[in-house]
Amino acid sequence: MNxxxxxxxxxxxxxxxxxxxxxxxxQVLVAEGVxxxxxxxxxxxxxxxxxxxxxxxxxxxxxxxxIIDRHLEDMLGMLGRATLELADRPLxxxxxxxxxxxxxxxxxxxxxxxxxxxxxxxxxxxxxxSEMSHRAHKLVRGYLELRRSExxxxxxxxxxxxxxxxxxxxxxxxxxxxxxxxxxxxxxxxICALVxxxxxxxxx
Amino acid sequence: MNxxxxxxxxxxxxxxxxxxxxxxxxQVLVAEGVxxxxxxxxxxxxxxxxxxxxxxxxxxxxxxxxIIDRHLEDMLGMLGRATLELADRPLxxxxxxxxxxxxxxxxxxxxxxxxxxxxxxxxxxxxxxSEMSHRAHKLVRGYLELRRSExxxxxxxxxxxxxxxxxxxxxxxxxxxxxxxxxxxxxxxxICALVxxxxxxxxx
DNA sequence: TAAAAATATGAGCCAAAGCTCGCATTGCCA
DNA sequence: TGGCAATGCGAGCTTTGGCTCATATTTTTA
Numbered sequence: 001m002n003x004x005x006x007x008x009x010x011x012x013x014x015x016x017x018x019x020x021x022x023x024x025x026x027q028v029l030v031a032e033g034v035x036x037x038x039x040x041x042x043x044x045x046x047x048x049x050x051x052x053x054x055x056x057x058x059x060x061x062x063x064x065x066x067i068i069d070r071h072l073e074d075m076l077g078m079l080g081r082a083t084l085e086l087a088d089r090p091l092x093x094x095x096x097x098x099x100x101x102x103x104x105x106x107x108x109x110x111x112x113x114x115x116x117x118x119x120x121x122x123x124x125x126x127x128x129x130s131e132m133s134h135r136a137h138k139l140v141r142g143y144l145e146l147r148r149s150e151x152x153x154x155x156x157x158x159x160x161x162x163x164x165x166x167x168x169x170x171x172x173x174x175x176x177x178x179x180x181x182x183x184x185x186x187x188x189x190x191i192c193a194l195v196x197x198x199x200x201x202x203x204x
Numbered sequence: 205m206n207x208x209x210x211x212x213x214x215x216x217x218x219x220x221x222x223x224x225x226x227x228x229x230x231q232v233l234v235a236e237g238v239x240x241x242x243x244x245x246x247x248x249x250x251x252x253x254x255x256x257x258x259x260x261x262x263x264x265x266x267x268x269x270x271i272i273d274r275h276l277e278d279m280l281g282m283l284g285r286a287t288l289e290l291a292d293r294p295l296x297x298x299x300x301x302x303x304x305x306x307x308x309x310x311x312x313x314x315x316x317x318x319x320x321x322x323x324x325x326x327x328x329x330x331x332x333x334s335e336m337s338h339r340a341h342k343l344v345r346g347y348l349e350l351r352r353s354e355x356x357x358x359x360x361x362x363x364x365x366x367x368x369x370x371x372x373x374x375x376x377x378x379x380x381x382x383x384x385x386x387x388x389x390x391x392x393x394x395i396c397a398l399v400x401x402x403x404x405x406x407x408x
Numbered sequence: 409t410a411a412a413a414a415t416a417t418g419a420g421c422c423a424a425a426g427c428t429c430g431c432a433t434t435g436c437c438a
Numbered sequence: 439t440g441g442c443a444a445t446g447c448g449a450g451c452t453t454t455g456g457c458t459c460a461t462a463t464t465t466t467t468a
Contacts, residue, residue, distance in 0.1 A: 013465085014415060034326065038455055049417045054457065118330070121238070121322030130381060158394055161382075162374060166398070169373030170366060177334060178365075190362055194370070197401040217434085218445060242425055253447040258427065409468100416463070426453085433446070438439100 002058050003065040003124075018056050020046040022070070025063050030111045034119050039063070061124060068116060068125040072132055075105045079136065086143060091150055091201050092192075094143065099191050102167055103182055106175045114176050136164045144199075152200030163195055170194075206262050207269040207328075222260050224250040226274070229267050234315045238323050243267070265328060272329040275320060276336055279309045283340065290347060295354055295405050296396075298347065303395050306371055307386055310379045318380050340368045348403075356404030367399055374398075 005018075024046035028037045039060050043053040057063045082101030086094045106113065120126055141160035144151065151159075170191055174181045181187045209222075228250035232241045243264050247257040261267045286305035290298045310317060324330055345364035348355065355363075374395055378385045385391045 017415080039457075040455070050457080051418065051459085052416050055415075060456065115325075118325030121319075121326075126322065154394070155390065158390065162394055162398060165374050165377045166370045169377075170369050173369045173373075186359065186362065190358070190366055194366060194398070194402045197404070198398045200401070221445080243427075244425070254427080255429085255448065256446050259445075264426065412465105412467080414463105414465070417461080419459100421456105421458075423456090424454090426451105428451075429449100431447080433444105435444075436442090438441095 001061055003062045004058070005056055005062065005066065014056075017046075017048055017052055020048055021053055021056060021063065022066060024048075026067055026109075026112055029067070029115050034115070034123075064123040065125070067112075068120070068123060068128055071109065071112060071116060072125075072128055074108060076132055076135065078105045078108070083139060087146055091147055091199070092196060095192050095195050096188075098140075099167060099171075099188050099195070102171050103188060106171050107182065110175050110179060113172075117172065117176075133164060133168070136168070137161055140164050150201065154199075159199070163198070166194065167191060205265055207266045208262070209266065209270065210258075210260050210262050218260075221250075221252055221256055224252055225257055225260060225267065226270055228252075230271055230313075230316055233271070233319050238319070238326065268327040269329070271316075272320060272324070272327060272332060275313065275316060276329075276332055278312060280336055280339065282309045282312070287343060291350055295351055295403070296400060299396050299399050300392075302344075303371060303375075303392050303399070306375050307392060310375050311386065314379050314383060317376075321376065321380075337368060337372070340372070341365055344368050354405065358403075363403070367402070370398065371395060 021042065025037065025042045028042055028045050032041070039053060040050055042063065043050045046053070053063075057066070079101055082104070083098060086097060089097065116123065116125065120129055137160055140163055141157055144156050144160050148156065171182070174187065225246065229241065229246045232246055232249050236245070243257060244254055246267065247254045250257070257267075261270070283305055286308070287302060290301060293301065320327065320329065324333055341364055344367055345361055348360050348364050352360065375386070378391065
């Protein structure tokens with residue numbers, strides 16, 4: 001199925017329409033649930049006719065795909081920026097920064113994130129998510145290899161995988177069923193402890 | 205919406221029909237995906253008429269609910285049995301057993317598990333899953349409290365939550381995108397290391 | 409300013425899927 | 439063996455929601 005947008009907006013007005021559709025789609029998804037997120041409802045909330053909607057997106061899946069893309073790109077962009085200069089920093093500090101970055105990333109649109117993560121399969125975002133976690137895995141593995149001498153001897157690839165999955169799962173899960181925890185320093189602290197102790201870093 | 209089965213089977217034959225429907229539903233879900241899992245298709249695969257299907261389930265959601273219930277009960281039952289006598293064992297051994305149990309649990313119907321976990325929202329199994337993880341949390345917290353003297357000083361409730369979420373996420377994720385890892389002793393070993401080192405247990 | 413291009417509209421088409429209902433068949437019991 | 443209850447059947451009703459298309463409006467261009 002074709003998921004690419006149907007036309008590139010040439011005038012400002014159509015660009016606005018395009019934005020309105022995506023915004024409305026995300027809003028309906030969050031506020032009314034996947035079931036209510038029909039193309040007609042999205043068009044209505046966007047203040048746009050159903051015909052216009054289909055001038056920009058070839059089908060409903062393309063809308064969902066665009067939302068997922070944008071959301072994941074947002075997250076990955078933030079994470080990438082936050083971890084750019086990590087290589088130079090000492091381990092404990094790098095871990096703190098990484099954990100903080102993942103927490104920040106989950107604070108952007110937590111409600112949209114919750115809906116999307118529960119419905120990724122339905123909305124066809126599985127492969128995108130797995131590609132994203134793959135990128136994170138490579139990032140962390142690269143870093144651990146640089147610091148190999150400072151951590152206990154382990155299978156670096158496996159260790160990186162374990163850390164990426166754990167950290168993301170903990171923060172993701174907290175976002176979903178205990179958002180108030182996200183803000184507490186104890187929470188971030190314990191995740192750092194989990195990581196540093198696993199790696200065998202002293203004084204964690 | 206009513207999700208309870210419509211009638212209790214009185215004769216052996218109807219019991220078989222009921223089983224056939226649930227089995228077929230799980231099979232279609234796994235082999236053909238959620239989209240193809242229509243009530244008509246399920247009835248067809250079950251070798252049963254659509255009319256019969258609706259004699260046992262008031263609606264499609266009830267079928268999905270029954271599958272989720274059965275699957276989660278299976279998992280929770282296994283986990284419960286496997287962790288019954290954990291309290292007496294030393295920490296390192298208890299952790300090994302717990303991790304092994306969670307791995308075993310994920311080996312039962314990994315394919316069904318994958319589909320269900322990706323579609324829980326759609327199929328209405330969110331609350332059931334969260335109740336299950338809540339039970340696991342209580343289980344682990346109770347155990348940690350018994351062993352409080354042997355672990356480093358931490359917020360026991362938070363620690364239990366972190367461990368339950370991490371261990372489950374790691375094994376769950378491995379089930380989904382690296383099933384071959386599940387069998388390796390190194391995998392289980394590293395998860396145990398993660399847990400024991402976090403708790404500050406010596407010699408892990 | 410007039411034609412052409414871009415954009416917007418929304419009634420309604422159509423396929424898909426959940427589900428019903430009247431009838432057929434099978435099994436149980438006196 | 440006759441009759442009643444339980445179970446099984448499947449054509450098709452109904453709703454829903456994705457999507458089209460003929461037409462209208464706005465903007466650009468020459």
